[in-house]
Amino acid sequence: MAEPAAAAAGGEKPKSKKLLLIIIVLLVVLAGGGAAAFFLLKGGHDEEAGDEPAKEAKAKPKKKAPAGPPTFMPLEAVVVNLADQGSTRYAQVGITLQVEDAKVAEEVKKFMPAIRNGVLMQISRRTADQLLSAEGKEQLAQDILDLVRTTTGMEEYRGYSPVEAVLFSSLIVQ
Structure with a gap:
């Protein structure tokens, strides 16, 4: 009787390892997809518009905010x-x-x-x-x-x- 119980217990462990592996893979894929979507949506505006001046404006340092009219x-x-x-x-x-x-x-x-x-x-x-x-x-x-x-x-x-x-x-x- 010990053999069927051991076989049943042994069968449960590989299934839970597979389930754990599937959950981890899904989490990694979802995290990667979310990060890719974030970068595409955030950086996509400059690339879609193709504005060279907008890219140059990013490269220049920020100027001091004026305190009043010049x-x-x-x-x-x-x-x-x-x-x-x-x-x-x-x-x-x-x-x-x-x-x-x-x-x-x-x-x-x-x-x-x-x-x-x-x-x-x-x-x-x-x-x-x-x-x-x-x-x-x-x-x-x-x-x-x-x-x-x-x-x-x-x-x-x-x-x-x-x-x-x-x-x-x-x-x-x-």
Whole structure:
């Protein structure tokens, strides 16, 4: 009689091991499926849209949140001889700096003679054609922005600088 009881007991153990193995496999498959669904749904928006700017925006560090509206610092208009060969051309350029706040504006004012000299030099290196094209204006604005940041020691660090932009209030080429 011991043999049938042992056979019955022996038959129960392999079934419970199989059942345990099936439950473990199901849990692993469900967990893997859930994780895959999470990553696909979360990351799928950028891939579906195919937006390159959205991906670049993720790569850039976050900028400091503005405490209030920016402060605008209009500079005196400058009149400059341009670098055109064979003719004398002039440019009158009105520039406004966009800075974080009034405190930054006061700091920038301390460096105004050096900034104005650098602006004059940057513009005088350009030709009339460069100043009249959109790309030329954008490049000039970026060069002046870099100049102001370097001169004042407020260079961009981790995507942030208190000197935010250079804006043209007027640009006349003659």
